[in-house]
Amino acid sequence: MRALLHELFAATLVTVSLVGISAAMQPEPATRGMRVVSLTGVKKDGVFTDEKVDGTNYWRRSFRRATVVLDEGETILLRLQSADVTHGFYVPELGVGPVLIEPGKVVELELQGKRAGLFTYYCTAVCGHCHYYMQGTIRVLGRGRKDTETAAAVAPGCRHGGERPASTPRAVVDHGQLLFASMGCESCHGPRGSGGVRNYNYVKDVVPQNNLLAERLQLFEPDDAETVLALIDKGADLAALETTPPFKTYSRFLAQYKAVQDLIKNGNRAGKKDPAGPAPPLSMPAWREQLTDRDIESLIAFLLAQFPWDE
Amino acid sequence: MQVASTPKRPPAPAPAAARSKHPSDRAGVDLCAAIPGLRAVLKWRPLQFWLMWANLVCFAVFINAGLFGSPVGSHNIMIVFVWILWWFLLIALLVPFLSRFWCTMCPLPAFGEWLQRLRLIGVWPGSGPAKHRTRSLGLSRAWPRALQNIWLQNGGFLGLAVCSALLVTRPIVSTVVLGGMIVLALGLALVYRQRAFCMYLCPVSGFLGLYSMTSTVAVRVKDRALCRGHKEKECLLGCAAGYGCPWFQYVGSMERNNYCGMCFECFKTCPHDNVTLYLRPFCSETGIKGVDEAFKAFIMVALALVYSVTLLGPWGVVKDWANASESGHWGGFALYALAVVGLCLVLFPALHLGAVALGRRLGGGPAVRLKAAFVGFAYTWVPLGLLAWIAFSVPLLMVNGAYILSALSDPMGRGADFFGTATVAWHPILPEWVPLLQAPLLLVGLFYALSKSLQVSRQLFGPPARAVPAVLPVWGLATAVTAVFMFFFAG
Amino acid sequence: MTGAAADVEPAPGGGRHTLFAALGVAAGVALGAALGLVAFDQTEPPRDRHIVVRARQYAYDPPVIRVNRGDRLFLKLVALDVMHGFFLEGHDLDVEIAPQQSTFKVRHPSRPDDWTEQEEVVVIADTPGKFRFRCSHTCGSLHPFMSGELIVEPNRVLHAGLGACGGLFVGSVAVARRRSRSASR
Structure with a gap:
């Protein structure tokens, strides 16, 4: 009889402890009386997602990009995590961040819907191929308004793995076009460099468009641009041609050409419009480790070809 | 009725190993006599239950964290506690000092064994004429004879080792593997007798058995003559006080630690308290039996080399290959897997065979069978491999020990802080001293390898005039392998 | 024994x-070690070395930096994909490297929270031996195994x-x- 009791006790202990542990490990830790929105950074998809990311799904599937919705005047608690590498989080217009989000740690931030409208959150730590697409919308609803609005001013989803074109194709412009998309340039400079992407508190308000590069390079004649394109395509040493310029304004062009090359290589921090305001979320990164000289020439060639000569 | 079958083993390599006055048994301090109360503790039936339960609770935490916690390995208790803490404790402390004490408390076979016995603590007595014996649930089949060896364990361990870069970095992979082992152990327990899973399948069990030969403790009988004269053999068949050996061992003539799972049932069943725990010098057993065990020794040394390159080494390409599921280098992975398996199963055994064959010639010993020498000299790699593994595991703890503190407070990597240590930042402890610790550990391993292989050689070849030349090539190979480890660790 | x-x-x-x-x-062991x-x-006389170390998931390039006692190393640290770290054992140096920046953040673990932004960091290799540099900034699955080696001869x-x-x-x-x-x- 005593033996049976011992067995029952042991069996109960095992059951209760195993079930208890599993139950106790499910809920998220307590929250400070606010609505909690959990966002997890996922490198491979270039998103902050509001889905639960754990061992059972991380390696198997993609995650949707989160849109955070709150009411005007409401304050929510953001629980920010990373499932893989260090990400950043920044909402310049609402005065949140920038903070680094290290994997395995949780960053808790209060987010207040100061005014109604659409705001963009950004990842501010380069986190891989999809980093430049890692943005999303924070929608603050005005009083009495329903959540009906759709798109916000954020980059499209990251559709590619940042893979480089296998080898330099014959047409240097095509190579540049591939890079422009796969390196994420288009996420800030717009499709084919058409520009128009907002950059909060940046001196020019929007990220500079690239399709007017011909102008910046002092190429005012379509023929001159064609000449340059052909030279780049051939792989000619443009600097060496300074003594025998192929067109009149060649030396002015060359100076600008070098300046643009340097800008792509070394990057540039976006200047503030309001010096007391937050830092603009988007800045030109340094590409010298990611792109070869030939890559950069190809990008310039591609953007040269985008100039709207007809207009 | 329970009849324990003794696993098929090839005959001992040398008659000396069978001699009862072999130094490996009964030479040592009887711990049960020396430590008051130890025998009572080991005879206490609930002992194993409580140990298993404690580990099962930890295990439940690990499994939950692996499934629902952060996928970031270095902040998930599954990875941090299993592959940093447990691994270090196992290889550096438990195995060399306490033999297979891990098997006493291992939670993996718990459900299977409890179900077989329909008891968690007590004994399920038989009825009728077998009422002095124990009963068990399930088909109680005998394990197939052809598989009564550790080849499956060798294969399983090698298979896991090839995928180790995934296993030790992804909580979910560890969860699936460990959870799968629980399920497998449960299933096998219902079909086969007793600890068939542990004995023949568990990948960890293989090297625990081999390396526990070096251990400073051993379960043995005090007086063999008493056992020979005692016909009831409760230690094999079970009785009201306990089960017959779940590991199919007959403690009355047991000379090696390899397959003693330290469940202490024989302490409970022996009516004469003839079984006891001995404290003895490191590397007291030297008799490897069977090609399967010899290959286990090769595999372990070779894998220590592989991990020193893959995990501790600085070469990114190798890491990309080993980490194919993320890097996508599946061609590289195939190459890597082939290299690892080739090193373990072909190259290393071939080098050993070459050294042994040369030694056999030098020792002038056509009287000694090549196979016996091949198997016997494989013991060289036991102390060397164990110490190399310890040297490999030392930096794991010194470099990544801080993760243990943070994972303790935040097991899921989800922002909890139970003990206030969740925010402890990663900081290695005296990492620049690691090579200075590793080099002496390797030398200790080489010292024992040389010393013990000479002992083996004496048993195989007899007088020193033959045994010394016979061992020289193996000594040379052991020294060369140690030098390679030295290059990886210190150079 | x-x-x-x-x-x-x-x-x-x-x-x-x-x-x-x-x-x-x-005696054999002692003589061998002494020998x-x-x-x-x-070793050769000390000199200055300028080295760019590129960090990527999960290794450094160059993987092994071999120098002589007394050499001065001018290190430029670059991350190619995600944020990495560079914790150099035995030299009280820890660096946080963000990709696509021209500077990196340096601290000395003996003074943990004192970060400075630098374009280059100088390491004096005055102690011979093997020193690993490890990633100190969780960078993915194999992060705990991301390391390189600084070998200071002899x-x-x-x-x-x-x-x-x-x-x-x-x-x-x-x-x-x-x-x-x-x-x-």
Whole structure:
């Protein structure tokens, strides 16, 4: 009889402890009386997602990009995590961040819907191929308004793995076009460099468009641009041609050409419009480790070809 | 009725190993006599239950964290506690000092064994004429004879080792593997007798058995003559006080630690308290039996080399290959897997065979069978491999020990802080001293390898005039392998 | 603990023999280690080295930096994919490297929260030996195994270790052969 009791006790202990542990490990830790929105950074998809990311799904599937919705005047608690590498989080217009989000740690931030409208959150730590697409919308609803609005001013989803074109194709412009998309340039400079992407508190308000590069390079004649394109395509040493310029304004062009090359290589921090305001979320990164000289020439060639000569 | 079958083993390599006055048994301090109360503790039936339960609770935490916690390995208790803490404790402390004490408390076979016995603590007595014996649930089949060896364990361990870069970095992979082992152990327990899973399948069990030969403790009988004269053999068949050996061992003539799972049932069943725990010098057993065990020794040394390159080494390409599921280098992975398996199963055994064959010639010993020498000299790699593994595991703890503190407070990597240590930042402890610790550990391993292989050689070849030349090539190979480890660790 | 050449069964006068064997083997180890230290102690005169270290998931390029005692290293640290770290053992140096920046953040772990932004960091290789640099910024699955090596020659631990290995072998052989000769007499 005593033996049976011992067995029952042991069996109960095992059951209760195993079930208890599993139950106790499910809920998220307590929250400070606010609505909690959990966002997890996922490198491979270039998103902050509001889905639960754990061992059972991380390696198997993609995650949707989160849109955070709150009411005007409401304050929510953001629980920010990373499932893989260090990400950043920044909402310049609402005065949140920038903070680094290290994997395995949780960053808790209060987010207040100061005014109604659409705001963009950004990842501010380069986190891989999809980093430049890692943005999303924070929608603050005005009083009495329903959540009906759709798109916000954020980059499209990251559709590619940042893979480089296998080898330099014959047409240097095509190579540049591939890079422009796969390196994420288009996420800030717009499709084919058409520009128009907002950059909060940046001196020019929007990220500079690239399709007017011909102008910046002092190429005012379509023929001159064609000449340059052909030279780049051939792989000619443009600097060496300074003594025998192929067109009149060649030396002015060359100076600008070098300046643009340097800008792509070394990057540039976006200047503030309001010096007391937050830092603009988007800045030109340094590409010298990611792109070869030939890559950069190809990008310039591609953007040269985008100039709207007809207009 | 329970009849324990003794696993098929090839005959001992040398008659000396069978001699009862072999130094490996009964030479040592009887711990049960020396430590008051130890025998009572080991005879206490609930002992194993409580140990298993404690580990099962930890295990439940690990499994939950692996499934629902952060996928970031270095902040998930599954990875941090299993592959940093447990691994270090196992290889550096438990195995060399306490033999297979891990098997006493291992939670993996718990459900299977409890179900077989329909008891968690007590004994399920038989009825009728077998009422002095124990009963068990399930088909109680005998394990197939052809598989009564550790080849499956060798294969399983090698298979896991090839995928180790995934296993030790992804909580979910560890969860699936460990959870799968629980399920497998449960299933096998219902079909086969007793600890068939542990004995023949568990990948960890293989090297625990081999390396526990070096251990400073051993379960043995005090007086063999008493056992020979005692016909009831409760230690094999079970009785009201306990089960017959779940590991199919007959403690009355047991000379090696390899397959003693330290469940202490024989302490409970022996009516004469003839079984006891001995404290003895490191590397007291030297008799490897069977090609399967010899290959286990090769595999372990070779894998220590592989991990020193893959995990501790600085070469990114190798890491990309080993980490194919993320890097996508599946061609590289195939190459890597082939290299690892080739090193373990072909190259290393071939080098050993070459050294042994040369030694056999030098020792002038056509009287000694090549196979016996091949198997016997494989013991060289036991102390060397164990110490190399310890040297490999030392930096794991010194470099990544801080993760243990943070994972303790935040097991899921989800922002909890139970003990206030969740925010402890990663900081290695005296990492620049690691090579200075590793080099002496390797030398200790080489010292024992040389010393013990000479002992083996004496048993195989007899007088020193033959045994010394016979061992020289193996000594040379052991020294060369140690030098390679030295290059990886210190150079 | 018995000597490497100690016997299975105690030979006549076993205690003395064992002591002799142990001394012989120990002498071998000590001589070998000393020989290793002395033989490889020469290095070239110190010089300055400028090195770019590129970090990526999960390795550094170059994986091994081999220098001589007294060299000054001017390191530029670059991350190619995600944020990495560069924790150099034994040199009180920890760096946080973000991709696509021209600077990186440096601190000295002895003063944990004192970060400075730098374009280059100088390491004086005044202590010989092997020092690993490890990623200190969780960077993905294999992060705990991301490391590289700074070898400052003369690498005395390696030299002494290899010498000791050889010495252990030679000493054991000498003792064992002497023993087998005396046994056959």
